[in-house]
Amino acid sequence: MDIREMRERFEQQGLIYERNLLTFAGVEGYDVYNTSVPFAYEGKSYLFGRVERREEWANSTVRLFSKKAEDIWEIVPESFVYQLEDPFVAKVQNEFVLGGTRVDYSRGKLAGFCGVFYKGKDPFHLRYYTTGPKNMKDIRMVELKDGRLGVFSRPRGEHVRQAYGSESVIGFTVIKDISELDDKVVEQARIVDGFFGKDEWGGCNQCFLLEDGSVGVIGHRCYLEEQNGISQQVYLNIAFVFNPDTYLVSDAKIIGTRRSYPDWPAKKPNLADCAFSSGIRLREDGRADLYSGIGDTAEGRIVIEDPFGGKYH
Template structure:
């Protein structure tokens, strides 16, 4: 991670309070978004001793976030959202029994679409073994697709990119064949895209994460950004935008997950600052005011 540029020092961290889910944790949240005139956050909800999670939609009530009445509950991890052509696109990681290894789990990205939360229907399931599949509408009407293969192609997990003409043309084969953004990660690291912002000049601002293990086998996750030209797939250097110490102290799901900040989403405020929404140590959710990391690419 050394040598990567950091943005201006982060300030003002705050824990988000969630109620109405029993004693389960809420973490790896999205940034807030509008649905039917309400401000909503989607969060990963799960017991401290389990990986079996649900994605619940929350609205704020007297300083606490409570489940949105009547909203669907999705059997997913790590939610994400965007809007394409007026439709809400929601997705996350779906886990299921590994087809070959007894007692092990496999995962893939499941994506829903609908005019609003209440109308969401599953419309696409990504390749087996691939998390962090992300879609964005492009200024020319096409769809930008960020992939994250692992294994023979992608190693521990690298980011790929391609374009397709519409949501209906999305295929598993095209995702698997997407070229990688070569040289973005060293072999010991992995990462993925979390949220895509179309910048005022048509470039794509990518909020993502980069991760590694240390010598003790502990995980380290860092929020990062980079910018990509959708026409040429040329991309900027990665820039770390926060570290665990920028946030408030708190619990961890396990000892090896203490230094984990999972980028959920970023809200650009138009005044040179932005609010980063993140899962912390796989146990809670916080937000952090930072310098808008994409502003320099628009000037």
């Protein structure tokens, strides 16, 4: 089914049980968006958020926030300031991993970007660990059933379009442990062909090991669409299941769109239809909180059905 038809059907169903915007204290004059999913440490809830002024672009930092109340977060003032964008967190092989995108400049001009990883035993004591390939975002990892580490890549660019028809693709590879992770490993990941349509792009944001050994992925899927004379970058929240043995994708579906979240101004007119997935947190009622950046200015939370039906390892 065409992605636009999938979106129309999803929005007609209206299966959103709650919708809110997150509030961030201690960063007045700045937007916080494209956060990590919340995580627990020593009885408290935290998340990392991208902090940036509304009028600026590619000039953000990542800061740690602690939960003050439902959907209200405050900055942890003593925490480290990371020169990154779009943070994510993962717990793999007894290591806490923080990743994000580093934007590189040369003589004041944009020179590219790359994924950067920090790791440690807790979110307060992280050390720079390794860097992904140049001009690649959205590298994610998951601990597999046999203890090895699965790594998702996301090549993007004209060379990808020429080879596959889509603007980006997803790749996957397996390494023995996190000590083997580097740019070469990620670059050599085998491509998962046929997931994105013509000129679409997207990637993985959060990964779960499921009970049958497959991987549940929360991601984003994107395309350009003319809306009211503006070429909109449409970003959708998606979920799918990936089989690491067969490299096949199943149960791909939309789980959120920009219209799923409360109204809020976008950073630029062409980002008004943008919902960039952070990930899900499971709820006691069996549903899931889906967190997502919206319009590159805010972070939203909606309550949805658990996209993987509780079948976690």
